[in-house]
Amino acid sequence: MKNIISNAYNFSDFINSGVDTRTGSYSAQIKLLSMIGNRLNGPYFDLTVGYNTNNAIDVGFGRGWSLPLSSFDNVNSMLSLRNGQQFKIEWNSTENEYVAPYRKLKDVRIYYVSTPGTEQGEIKVINASGEIEFIDWKEGTLSRLYSAKGHLLRFSYTNYNFQRTLYKVEDSFGLSINIDTWSDEWLTKISLYNKDMLLKSSTIRKISGGDFKRLSYATLPNREDLYFQFEYSWFSDTGMDLLLKTTYPAGYSEEVTYYERGFLMPDGAPNKYVPQVTKMRVSQGTALPIRTHTYTYSDKNYLGFASDRAYVAGEDTLFKAAQDYKYSAIETIDNEIEIQKTYTKYHLIEKERYLSRGSSYQEVNYEYYANNAVGIEYQEPQYTYLKKKEIAFLNGSLISKKLEYYQFDEWGNNIEHTDESGITTVSQYEQSAQSHFKNIPVSQSILDRKRNVVNKKEFTYKTLPSLLDDHSFYVLETEEINGQKTNYQFYENRQNIEVYGKKREESSVVSGATPMRYSYTYDFNQDHLVYQVLTENGSLHYSNTEHYDFLDSQLIYKKEPEGVELEVNYDELNQINKERLLKDNSLYSEKTYQSHIDSDNYVLSIEDSEGEITVQTYSANGHVLSMATKIGSNNTMAYTNQYDAFGQKISTTQYDNLDTRTLELTTRYEYDLYGHISRTIYPSGAVEINQFDYASRTHTKGIEGKGYVISHQDTWGNTIAEQYFDRTGQLLYEIPYQYDLTNRLIRTETSRGSVIEFKYDAFDRVIEKATRFAGNNASESFVDRMSYDKRTKEESLTLHTREGLLGDNENTHATIISNQYDDFGRLTERHVNGLRYQYKDYDDSNRYQSVVLPNGHSATYTYHPVLGLVTKQEVSNDTSSTRRFSYNKRGLVVSDSASMTSSQYEYDAFGNPSKKTVTSLGAITENATFSYSAKGLLLSMRDFTGNTKALTYDGFGRVQQLVFGSRDATAVVDLSYDQFDRLVSQHYEDGNDQVEMYLDYGVNDMESRRRWVRNGKETLKMDLSYDQSMRIIERKTTTNGIVQTETFDYDQLGRITEFVSAGVNPPKDVMGREIVKQQFYYDHFDNITDLVTQYQNGIVNTESRIFDTDMPTRLLNIYNTHGDFPNQSFEYDALGNRVNLSQRGYQLSYNNYGQLSEIRDDQEKVIRTYHYDAIGMQSVSVDALGNIAQLYYHHDELVAIMRANESMAFSGAHSGKSLTITTDPKSTKASYSYLDGTNSNLGSTREQATHSSSSYLPFG
Secondary structure (H helix, E strand, O other), X not given: OOOOOOHHHHOHHHHOOEEEOXXXXXXXXXXXXXXXXXXXXXXXXXXXXXEOOOOOOOOOOOOOEEOOOOEEEOOOOEEEOOOOOEEEOEEEOOOOEEEOOOOOOOOEEEEEEOXXXXXXXXXXXXXXOOOEEEEEOOOOEEEEEEOOOOOEEEEEEEEEOOXXXXXXXXOOXXXXXXXXXXXXXXXXXXXXXXXXXXXXXXXXXXXXXXXXXXXXXXXXXXXXXXXXXXXXXXXXXXXXXXXXXEEOOOOOEEEEEEEEEXXXXXXXOOOOEEEEEEEEEEEOOOOOOXXXXXXXXXXXXXXXXXXXXXXXXXXXXXXXXXXXXXEEEEEEEOOOEEEEEEEOOOOOEEEEEEEEOXXXXXXXXXXXXXXXXXXXXXXXXXXXXXXXXXXXXXXXXXXXXXXXXXXXXXXXXXXXXXXXXXXXXXXXXXXXXXXXOEEEEEEEEEEOOOOOEEEEEEEEEEEEEOOOOOOEEEEEEEEEEOOEEEEEEEOOOOOOOOOOOOXXXXXXXXXXXXXXXXXXXXXXXXXXXXXXXXEEEOOEEEEXXXXXXXXXXXXXXXXXXXXXXXXXXXXXXXXXXXXXXXXXXXXXXXXXXXXXXXXXXXXXXEEOOOOOEEEEEEOOOOOEEEEEEEEOOEEEEEEEEEEOOXXXXXXXXXXXXXXXXXXXXXEEEEEOOOOOEEEEXXXXXXXXXXXXXXXXXXXXXXXXXXXXXXXXXXXXXXXXEEEEEOOOOOEEEEEEEEEOOOOOEEEEEOOOOOEEEEEEOOOOOEEEEEEEEEOOOOEEEXXXXXXXXXXXXXXXXXXXXXXXXXXXXXXXXXXXXEEEEXXXXXXXXXXXXXXXXXXXXXXXXXXXXXXXXXXOOEXXXXXXXXXXXXXXXXXXXXEEEEEEEEEOOOOOEEEEEOOOEEEEEEEOOOOOEEEEEXXXXXXXXXXXXXXXXXXXXXXXEEOOOOOEXXXXXXXXXXXXXXXXXXXXXXXXXXXXXXXXXXXXXXXXEOOOOXXXXXXXXXXXXXXXXXXXXXXXXXXXXXXXXXXXXXXXXXXXXXXXXXXXXXXXXXXXXXXXXXXXXXXXXXXXXXXXXXXXXEEEEEOOOOOEEEEEEEEOOOOXXXXXXXXXXXXXXXXXXXXXXXXXXXXXXXXXXXXXXXXXXXXXXXXXXXXXXXXXXXXXXXXXXXXXXXXXXXXXXXXXXXXXXXXXXXXXXEOOXXXXXXXXXXXXXXXXXXXXXOEEEEEOOOOEEEEEEEEOOOOOEEEEOXXXXXXXXXXXXXXX
């Protein structure tokens, strides 16, 4: 078939791999080798061969395959660019340069130059990017390519099939790609050399197609076992050899079917038909279903059939056709999704319509600069560029739209863009004096929806002469953003061509601040670049060093300021195959990577220094299929994934080994038409809803059968309201949101009606937050004000103050927190509630090594050189505060120690704890052992008291049964759940007692009832009622038939204002007085300023509280109106800890970590001392008689307390913290505690519920 000209071939859909519905063609591209020339200075060259149905030439790779090289056909005056576009050019004698009538954009300039050594001169192509190409006018081949700075790649050719064919691309330093097409007519060898050293090579094997050769397969670099494979078919009616199937190295393949007599040609055309793809079958490997695409086309087509224009050779027929000419194509995927596309006569897509099973759900309309009423010669240069994009979402009769607007200039610069949220970006460009391209950005402004400027960047530049004579390039000199200015300097010595034009220095300047300076150095070794960045500010400085190879610019070495080194090796495919961490030139840890193809799947194995191997399996097109862990000879599967034909993950199965059985938990996913997860079905059957309705602009999320939330969005995509519903569909409350013209939240309300308003700075940081609410007698408000470090755009808070009532003081302006930073932006000082902390001695990794505490002591920190974790923590003049930690190479703690307690930890192969040994008081050693599943489910435990805990899980991974105790006393708890994985019952049995606990949930999904049945009799019941904002308004407790009713009221900030208790068993204060009512009054710092308490005996007392104006949450005094209640004053140490209990005359002492360490009575007698372990948990307490209590933990959960002759063991969270095993010299007993939803203890089986049940005031 003779060559056809159409601008449709210049769109990326045709050039790139896959089916192009515009032209009905199928293309393929494969990248084999690449090079970054001149020691990473460029230019960059990709050796990518691409297939084109219209190309009947063989340049050494097989018929139809070519390289992306610019070329010139002087017979037809056709210029081909590297991006695959082709245009006819004409000489303009007035401008003394070539012009392209069909390519009107001014981003390329084309000249003719007389060059010594060429027969008829060269075509010189100057790109807006600054790259310059020279093409031999006679031979039509690219001879030289220059980067903007003037670095050069040379292209050399040989004769092949009676034409000039590329055989070498080389830079100025000996790096080259060689293409051998002559040694073997059936093989083409592509090799990458560094001077005479072969680095990589790929092989292209060809087969016979009759009178021509076909590309059969192409190997990946240095991997003959991994290759692309291609199949073809000859169509005799049109004389075309068409690509039928492409198979990728991992097994992914695309296979197409053609209709040979597809598109009809216009009158006068040399051919009657052009084939069209009607079907594509996509095989995604054995793990994913096959996906099928079918294609249909309108009779009118990109070639101009049935237009009012006859075929003219060398022209695009449609460019001069009538304005109403349109053509279309329909793509149907798996008979489910249909995509309809309509094109204009300029081959621009005008409309896309998306349908699912015949129903339209989305339409996209495009408007361009092109004027379809006139011919190509009258079009604006930017005629192919968008002006407007409209996306319409449809759902039945509902419709919503998103709009984007664009402005482009004749050079192709996007000078204005209004996005879907209404925000406009306006960019201004400056024209280059030499190349006449208007491509130098000088400013960028962000405009709100009323086109007010809210942010602006401005740039200035400096011109440097190019290494290519008579040319120049631009480098950024200054950048200013909202008053923050950055200056740039570059290496300007042209004799040092390797670093010429690279950034040398960068300094950021903010008014009143010391400049931050970054210095860049480049050292070019034989095969890699050493890149170093020195960061300085005043006397502060640190440096980072990185090495990059010259071939692919990949990181091969990195040295951190602390001396930790990283070495990285790569395989032939540029994939990491080894990473090594070193410290002080000694190997610390190592990871190795190995990969292979197995049954169309890509398998990657990663082995760490501990011998653990992680095996990840991917499908042929890169989807994660599974992950397993291999330790020794044991393989443990972690999870597997399944996908649909669209590549959407439809299920994940998690695996775990629970002693005698394997737990398989499968979560399934369903998607909406836009590819978002709409339903998640969990293993237990619970269904999470996450549904977007784009037409109504609503988003519904929740759990099927439970309450849900509907979010409403405005035109700009902002959430303007959230509605909360209970499970019956009853609206509980609604939260509104308001935004400014830049889509920043400026106003919202809480569920109880208080109003919060926000203000922002130029970097979108909140600088003011005003809260308004209904107070006791009138509307009240307070304001939080924030300021930030002006040297950064980050959230570096410098000051947070609150203006409002503090106690009875009017308009208090109190500091909540203030921060100071050094010139590196590191925190140096913090004031919190009047307490001052100073952060000093930062290391090169920006970790502080010393903190001066408010009491004047210094806490110092030592860090692990590689992990960066704290290894030692100590406080000046206080050896008892020293804490030490050591770690294994995975970063897990293997030992820690404090003054009275030390611990050692052992782990299983999966990193789960297997043993913990605790030594207290320097001599007493106890240990606990653990057994975990691979996924971290606790299976069994022998705790520090010798009691054992064994857990059984149901089929959904929930604790089903817990057996806890020893030979002398054992308790069993069985647990049951509802379909939402919520606990609904516990059954406790210890041989003496049986207790059932039942939980009910209300329509708002909150706990509505909790009741306990002991030995067949209901002993305790708690009923809860809520208001619409989910706060408890009534708590009714029934104990052995006796009812106590408590009611609660709240203000608009959700703070409790009134508590009333009715019944015969009200709560009592510390003196045993029964309380029937309390009223709470607050200031604007959430301090309780007045507490009015009414007692059963008629006494009413008002407790007034006084707070420190410098430390707004520090309580100073309590004054009481009733004589039975003494006034109190409070004292604090330098760390802010309360040091007195004035009611009893007790004195409290604290360690330097703020932990209570000692209590003394009014006679200075020590009542109790406390000691803590290295992670801050209380580990030892000693009473006035010298009795010692030792506390033991698993993670951060208390599991045992041991004293001289007794111990208590606790079951922990697995049973709701309800079981206790108590051992004393007389017996060992199990007991069950009645715990409410906050884990407050209401009673225990140790005593009758009527005697042991407890009640609580609102604040505990």
